Amino acid sequence: MKRSVLCCVVVVSALFLVLMSQVPGMDAANCNYLELVACAGAITSPQPPSTDCCSKVKEQKPCFCGYLRNPQLRQYVTPEEARRVAKQCGVTLPRCK
Known part of the structure; x- marks a missing residue:
């Protein structure tokens, strides 16, 4: 139990650091990883x-193609994980080029 909590804290902390960077070509006011x-x-x-x-x-949702192409974010979240969570939320992700 303690190990899973520690793992989650480490992942969230790492995501926080990655999420502080902007993805080129996206409006920072609308696309915010921290959300x-x-x-x-x-x-x-x-x-x-x-x-x-x-x-x-x-x-x-409009930001996901940029997120999925971001190599810094991919080390923490795979496209498969992102699609699984989106599907569970009833959200169809756009096809990314």
Whole structure:
């Protein structure tokens, strides 16, 4: 139990550092990685996403192609994990080129 809590804290901390950087070509006012920290538990474990997480996924949907292309973020969240959480939230992600 302590190990999983520690792991989650480490992942969320690492995400915070990565999320502080901007993705080129996106409006920082609309695309903010920090909004998705509410999804850390659902991304790092099989637990279902929270209502807050799903709300943030819906808000950030236009930003996902940029997020998925960001090599810094990919080391923490795979496209498969992102798609799984989005699907559980009832959000269809756009096809990224």
